[in-house]
Amino acid sequence: MPPVFSHGDLRLYLLNLLDDGPRHGYDIIQALSDRTGGTYTPSAGTIYPRLAKLEEEGLVSKTVDGRKTIYEITETGHAEVLARRDDLAGIEAGLADSVRLIADEVRGSVRDAMRSLRADLAAAGAEQRPDGEPAPEDARTRSREQLQRADAAVNDFRGRMRADLRTHVARGGDLTEALVDDIVAGLDDIAREVTRSLAG
Known part of the structure; x- marks a missing residue:
């Protein structure tokens, strides 16, 4: 970067x-x-x-x-x-670009995590007991554990982003409509990726 x-x-x-x-x-x-x-x-x-x-x-x-x-x-x-207000406006635009880059990196990380989760779920579904029957309880247990992990990650992300945005505004930073639109669009992309991954 x-x-x-x-x-x-x-x-x-x-x-x-x-x-x-x-x-x-x-x-x-x-x-x-x-x-x-x-x-x-x-x-x-x-x-x-x-x-x-x-x-x-x-x-x-x-x-x-x-x-x-x-x-x-x-x-x-x-x-x-x-x-030098015009120069400052250019600097602020550059900072907004940096935040967008972070959002892109977060989206990439979430996609990678979802691919890994999908692979883990597929592997768990393929596991069978010695008698050849699937072990549904084991798979459900693993899924519940991963659900808790995913839930914690989402809550942690939400908390960090809320804190960063609130601090930015509290310090006098400009939170533009375009930047919020980018954040919303990025989150929508992530939600669609999660839905696609879960659908298999």
Whole structure:
């Protein structure tokens, strides 16, 4: 997968995050992770030098609050964010593309899991007792176990996606109608694949 941020984009995106309000370093790192759907979680060694550079340029100021260093955008920094709104729109579009790539990868993973489950079910159905009769209870037991596993996976996915989307919006991220349409279409594709797999 290509880098989430092209050259220079991270600098501008940091300013944009701080334009929403003062933040400490860990909060900035978490916001970047949230807004990229977990595709990009930068290290402190990536973020703090860039914040220091922004401070040198007069775009950001910092204050120490106990054990935390709080970063705040300056008027000069705010003016740069306003002047580069078109660039920011392009960056946001790139982040939306990253989320779509994640959705594609999830769909692929679900398809692979369903193929594996179908193969497991077929193998379980082919197993027979020594007298040649099928062992329906064993197959049902295995199916119930796999149902619990599938149910847990679906609930885990749902919880993670809800948390990511809610965090994205809470942090001021733009959740466009087109992106939600893509998510809905992707989930419909997954549902159809599951139905086809179960039908055999």
